[in-house]
Amino acid sequence: MTRSRAGRSAVLLLATASLTLAGCAQQSNTGTSGGDSTQASVGYPETADLPDVAGKPGGTFRLGINEPTAIDPYNAQESEGLLVTKALFTGLVDVKPDGTVIPGVADKWTPNADCTQWAFDLKQGTTFSNGEPVDAAAFKRGWTRSVVKTAASDVAYHLGEVKGFDELQAGTAQDFTGVDATNPNQLKVTLTKADCEFVLHTITAPASPVPTVAGAADNKTFNDLPIGNGPFKMDGPWQHDKGIKLVRNDTYGAGPKANLDSVEITITPSANGSQIETDGFNNGTFDWARMPVPVLAQERAANEPKNQWISKKTAGINYLLVEVTKAPLDKADARKAISEAIDRNAIAQGVFQGSQVPATALVPASFKGAYQPGVCTACKYDPADAKKLAASAGLTPGTTVTFQFNTGSGHEEWTAAVKQQLETNLGLKVTYSGVPFKDLLKNEQQPTATGIYRAAWGADYPTAGNFLAPLLSTAGIGAATANDVAQGDNRGRYSNPQFDQLLAKAAATPDQAARDDLYKQAEKIAIGDDLGLIPLWARQQFRLANTAKFGNLKMDFFENPTLGSITLK
Amino acid sequence: MGKFILRRAAQAILVLFVATLLIFIATFVLGDPFSSSGEKAVPPAIQAANRAKFGLDKPVPVQFVIYLGNLLRGDFGIDFNQSRPVSELLAATIPNTLRLAIVAILIEIVIGVAAGVIAAVKRYSFWDVLVTVTTTLFIGIPVFVIGILLVANVSGIGPFPAVPRSFTVVVPWYQEVLLPGFTLAIIDAAFIARLMRGSMLEVLRADYIRTARAKGLSERTVIGKHAMRNSLIPVVTYTGISLGALFGGAIITETIFQYNGVGYLLSRAIVNSNAPIIIAVVIFSVFTYVLMSLIVDILYAYLDPRIRLN
Numbered sequence: 060m061t062r063s064r065a066g067r068s069a070v071l072l073l074a075t076a077s078l079t080l081a082g083c084a085q086q087s088n089t090g091t092s093g094g095d096s097t098q099a100s101v102g103y104p105e106t107a108d109l110p111d112v113a114g115k116p117g118g119t120f121r122l123g124i125n126e127p128t129a130i131d132p133y134n135a136q137e138s139e140g141l142l143v144t145k146a147l148f149t150g151l152v153d154v155k156p157d158g159t160v161i162p163g164v165a166d167k168w169t170p171n172a173d174c175t176q177w178a179f180d181l182k183q184g185t186t187f188s189n190g191e192p193v194d195a196a197a198f199k200r201g202w203t204r205s206v207v208k209t210a211a212s213d214v215a216y217h218l219g220e221v222k223g224f225d226e227l228q229a230g231t232a233q234d235f236t237g238v239d240a241t242n243p244n245q246l247k248v249t250l251t252k253a254d255c256e257f258v259l260h261t262i263t264a265p266a267s268p269v270p271t272v273a274g275a276a277d278n279k280t281f282n283d284l285p286i287g288n289g290p291f292k293m294d295g296p297w298q299h300d301k302g303i304k305l306v307r308n309d310t311y312g313a314g315p316k317a318n319l320d321s322v323e324i325t326i327t328p329s330a331n332g333s334q335i336e337t338d339g340f341n342n343g344t345f346d347w348a349r350m351p352v353p354v355l356a357q358e359r360a361a362n363e364p365k366n367q368w369i370s371k372k373t374a375g376i377n378y379l380l381v382e383v384t385k386a387p388l389d390k391a392d393a394r395k396a397i398s399e400a401i402d403r404n405a406i407a408q409g410v411f412q413g414s415q416v417p418a419t420a421l422v423p424a425s426f427k428g429a430y431q432p433g434v435c436t437a438c439k440y441d442p443a444d445a446k447k448l449a450a451s452a453g454l455t456p457g458t459t460v461t462f463q464f465n466t467g468s469g470h471e472e473w474t475a476a477v478k479q480q481l482e483t484n485l486g487l488k489v490t491y492s493g494v495p496f497k498d499l500l501k502n503e504q505q506p507t508a509t510g511i512y513r514a515a516w517g518a519d520y521p522t523a524g525n526f527l528a529p530l531l532s533t534a535g536i537g538a539a540t541a542n543d544v545a546q547g548d549n550r551g552r553y554s555n556p557q558f559d560q561l562l563a564k565a566a567a568t569p570d571q572a573a574r575d576d577l578y579k580q581a582e583k584i585a586i587g588d589d590l591g592l593i594p595l596w597a598r599q600q601f602r603l604a605n606t607a608k609f610g611n612l613k614m615d616f617f618e619n620p621t622l623g624s625i626t627l628k
Numbered sequence: 629m630g631k632f633i634l635r636r637a638a639q640a641i642l643v644l645f646v647a648t649l650l651i652f653i654a655t656f657v658l659g660d661p662f663s664s665s666g667e668k669a670v671p672p673a674i675q676a677a678n679r680a681k682f683g684l685d686k687p688v689p690v691q692f693v694i695y696l697g698n699l700l701r702g703d704f705g706i707d708f709n710q711s712r713p714v715s716e717l718l719a720a721t722i723p724n725t726l727r728l729a730i731v732a733i734l735i736e737i738v739i740g741v742a743a744g745v746i747a748a749v750k751r752y753s754f755w756d757v758l759v760t761v762t763t764t765l766f767i768g769i770p771v772f773v774i775g776i777l778l779v780a781n782v783s784g785i786g787p788f789p790a791v792p793r794s795f796t797v798v799v800p801w802y803q804e805v806l807l808p809g810f811t812l813a814i815i816d817a818a819f820i821a822r823l824m825r826g827s828m829l830e831v832l833r834a835d836y837i838r839t840a841r842a843k844g845l846s847e848r849t850v851i852g853k854h855a856m857r858n859s860l861i862p863v864v865t866y867t868g869i870s871l872g873a874l875f876g877g878a879i880i881t882e883t884i885f886q887y888n889g890v891g892y893l894l895s896r897a898i899v900n901s902n903a904p905i906i907i908a909v910v911i912f913s914v915f916t917y918v919l920m921s922l923i924v925d926i927l928y929a930y931l932d933p934r935i936r937l938n
Contacts, residue, residue, distance in 0.1 A: 079858035121794050126896075128709055213670055228673055277711075300715075300888065300896070301712060302795030325795045328883065328892070336884070339792040342784055408756050465898040497901070537669075546672055 060238035077198025102416030102599065103359060103406065106370045112610035114240040114318040116307075118627040120609065121322075122347040122620065123336045125329040125393065126300055131282045132267035133205040133213045141264060142619040145303055147287035148267035149313040149417040149543070150178050151198065151246070152258055157375070158521035159423055160227045160258055164193055164268065164313045165246070174255040174567055179246040185312035187270040188292040193313075195240035197268035197288075203227065203235040205265030210276035217519065253567035255574065259520035262616075290623040292315040302326050307620075318611075344468075346605035347612075347620050354470060355601060357513035366606050371614050372416070372424050374518035375598030376526065380610035383591055384541065384552045385509040387460060394590040395437035397460075397511065400484035401477055403438070403595060410473045414601070418594035421530070422523040423588050428575035429523035435586045436595050441500065442484040449485050456486025463503075465496040470513050503550040505544045516548070517598065521616055523578040524565060530592060531585045533559050537538045553591030558584045633792055633872055640918045647914040648699070648907075649919020652692050655903040660684075661708045672868055682708065682904075695907075704908040714908045717893060722912070724801075725889035728812070729874035731805045733867060736815035736820055740865065741856075743817070748832065748859075749851060766818035775811045775884035783807060783885075791885055798860070810887040812878050816870055827859040834858075865924070872920030876913030878881055 068145060077302050129142030135144035151165040156208045160168075167180040185193045208230035218224055222237025239247035250257060268288060273281045284296040291305040305322040325345070327335040336348035337358065362368040379397070381388050388394050403417035419438045424430045449455070460481065464474040471493065478491045490510070494502070503512050518525045529535045529548040536554065537547025545552060558581050565577035583592045604612045604620070611624040662670060662678040666777075670678075679685045683694060698705060702716035747759035761805050784790035790800040831837065832855055840850050877891030886892065890909050897905035 123792060126709070208673075208677060211681055212672055213674060215674070216671055298795065299712060300893075304796065323794050323796050325792065327792060328886065328896050328899070329881075335792045342790050342792075344790060344793050495901075497660060497663055500669060501660075546669060547711065548669060550669075582651070 073232045103370050103414055108613050114626040115290040116280055116318055118319050119321045120319050120346050120625055122345050123325045123327040123339055125332045125334050126326045126352050131285050132264040133210050133276045135264035136214045141617045144264045145546050146622050147285055147289045148477040149260040149289045150267050154262050154521050154616050168258045173254045175250050177248045177257055181244050187286055187288045188308050189286050191270040192289045193268050194243035195246040199238045199240040201267050201269040204276055214265050217260050217265055220250045220254055224252050255569045256522050283521040299328055301614040340603045348603040356412050362603055369564040369602040369604050369614055371600055373598050373600045373618055374423055374425050374521055375514045377596040380512040380514040380551045381592055382509045382551055387458050388452050390590050393454040396445045396449035398593045399441045401480055402440040405472050406476045415596040418597045421594050422426050424595055426523050431579055434582055437590055438594055445528045456542035457541040459488045462489050462491045463499055464493050465499045474513055527581055530564055532562055636925055640922050643918050648911055651907050651910045652924055655906055661901055705904040707904050708902050714904050720889045721893050726875050728805050731809035732812035733871050735809055736817040740817040740820025742822040747825040748828035763818035763821050766815055772880050775881050778807050808881050808887050813882050823862050827862050832857045832860045834848050868924045872917045875916040
């Protein structure tokens with residue numbers, strides 16, 4: 060403990076020192092060059108995927124994960140749980156990291172004209188690994204099982220737009236009225252609102268099909284030994300806190316069969332799981348590993364020349380949540396002043412050792428159609444302009460601004476740097492405190508909350524709408540009045556009718572390009588004009604991958620290895 | 629004697645009750661376990677359903693009474709993350725912790741006693757200085773330093789299993805227990821060596837040792853049979869208490885070696901704010917410690933009548 064604290068203070072000291080230096084250098088050339096030209100040099104470059112190789116059966120792929128909350132699809136949620144669930148179950152469709160939808164059990168998906176009804180045509184003759192048919196009824200069974208009140212699933216909300224959801228959640232109905240499975244080869248879904256991207260919701264775990272043996276969500280046998288229709292099946296039940304073993308499902312029918320004979324998933328403790336994965340990769344125990352930030356540079360230097368290093372920008376954003384309805388940050392100029400007073404480049408270099416990329420938009424680069432680099436005009440370092448904006452918005456030197464972050468997740472250093480910069484550049488009095496994540500959440504939710512909070516968002520579905528709607532729409536606040544607790548993800552309570560209208564219009568627009576265009580307009584308003592939240596770093600993920608032994612080893616949308624296509628070389 | 633045991637047992641139960649109450653209250657400081665899922669807020673209806681499922685919808689005093697009732701029936705409740713019975717988790721990890729504790733105690737007694745005896749018998753020799761210096765060193769080194777050094781440099785070599793290793797690699801318990809056992813033992817062994825050296829030196833000056841020598845007994849018999857046996861008394865006391873602590877789980881060592889004992893269970897539960905496990909492990913640790921000191925006290929009372937009269 061003492062050692063890590065000492066280490067942290069050393070990092071902090073170094074960071075502060077390099078920030079000061081970088082700050083000086085930056086200030087001297089602010090007048091001549093904009094922020095954009097310097098940003099290309101920050102952040103580890105993304106790596107290109109290695110060329111595909113022909114698959115051949117065989118091999119055991121080994122990796123470590125933290126103990127998942129669940130591997131049963133009704134409640135699988137974090138990346139670890141989804142790794143297992145997606146290997147065991149194939150839903151209606153699947154996605155590529157950029158949001159391209161590819162067939163799963165469904166080979167055709169068609170919305171009606173206003174996107175309130177969807178028809179999914181299912182591949183015929185596919186089965187669960189126990190021989191039960193995967194038909195429309197299997198999907199309806201799975202969806203209902205996830206959504207009913209007694210399941211108490213954390214992730215049932217993915218199906219929240221489907222008619223009958225509210226009744227099931229309230230416990231007043233047992234039948235999912237919006238899901239029609241009368242034709243075994245076609246699943247018909249009725250929504251309560253228009254959503255031309257509903258198909259993306261069907262990639263989530265609770266939308267998986269389940270066989271009749273699944274029973275209810277509290278069936279302990281099935282929870283630990285799920286029987287699915289995916290490329291892999293369980294080899295014995297989940298050994299809690301030890302591991303999970305998967306073997307190839309030779310009766311897989313929804314797509315090409317897996318090459319690997321088996322996958323050995325060892326469970327590592329969550330406190331230092333990524334360090335253990337790195338150690339395991341280096342001692343030959345694992346073929347895939349995450350890394351803690353302090354070893355990134357060293358592992359990159361050792362593994363990038365061997366093509367064992369994967370670096371990808373993924374669908375996520377790190378940002379500052381701003382309480383936009385309350386002084387002193389209730390004016391757009393005040394928020395822009397905060398944003399322009401933060402030297403993202405210097406922090407990226409000093410604290411993150413160059414591993415993080417400053418964000419200039421909320422919607423990440425992985426969505427090529429909707430990505431607008433630079434839409435956040437205030438996402439640059441310009442202390443002079445920041446001072447002007449602050450003065451015009453009444454954010455005078457000496458104003459108190461609350462800044463909270465959650466402890467124990469490596470946010471100590473960079474938040475301290477942000478605090479320092481706000482005090483130096485704007486003369487603010489920053490009330491800075493670290494609290495456990497649950498308290499941070501509670502504090503943000505209160506109607507009396509003010510100031511800024513450290514926040515991050517990872518997409519549930521690969522679409523720009525999954526960033527804009529939950530984080531900035533009025534519905535995303537989840538509070539009936541300004542005096543209620545904000546139950547949604549828009550805890551900064553940004554609300555702009557024009558923005559909401561654009562999002563509603565986008566949801567009802569079947570054409571992808573036209574929809575992306577509406578998303579761009581919406582982001583321009585909420586981020587470019589109003590700065591409803593302050594984007595900081597684009598999410599970027601790094602992995603060590605044993606490409607010497609395995610081919611077709613890539614990272615999927617859920618930031619997991621593409622188990623279904625990995626093959627021995 | 630019976631009255632003494634009763635009195636001590638009543639005290640032990642009181643300690644257990646107070647510890648249970650305190651840890652029960654303390655875990656509520658951890659906050660609501662169902663308010664967030666990862667970094668996302670959980671809808672209020674789901675939060676309410678989860679609270680009802682785990683009985684958190686009732687007032688805290690009521691929850692405590694229910695918990696005590698369940699505890700008397702050996703039911704530690706279900707954990708927040710996977711809804712597994714906590715008693716099963718304990719049952720799976722306690723044998724590992726006990727094995728580790730016993731191995732550690734054996735290692736520390738062998739090393740500690742041997743080093744102490746040598747240092748005392750060969751007083752002021754090179755061996756004495758060596759023992760004094762190394763024990764000082766080991767007493768000063770925190771246990772995690774030794775653990776991390778061993779994991780980084782020794783695990784994976786020869787009979788010592790790799791850390792981490794794939795869960796499918798089966799390692800016999802006596803191999804798995806070697807390095808963590810040694811890590812736990814080394815610091816206590818240094819203490820024991822010092823205790824042993826001190827008491828041995830005292831005993832060697834005693835009259836009966838001179839008598840023994842005067843009788844013409846061999847030096848080996850004098851040291852081994854007469855001096856050592858009496859010098860062991862403080863060591864036995866120390867080992868008893870140390871065993872009580874080790875039975876409760878060695879959090880740092882088990883975590884470093886990813887050894888599946890109650891200490892590792894506790895450290896993971898703390899990270900996940902998994903209150904039912906935290907409460908159960910704490911109660912178990914307090915229970916073993918209280919039980920061990922109860923046994924030691926009773927043994928003392930049996931040996932020394934003055935104690936039970938007070």
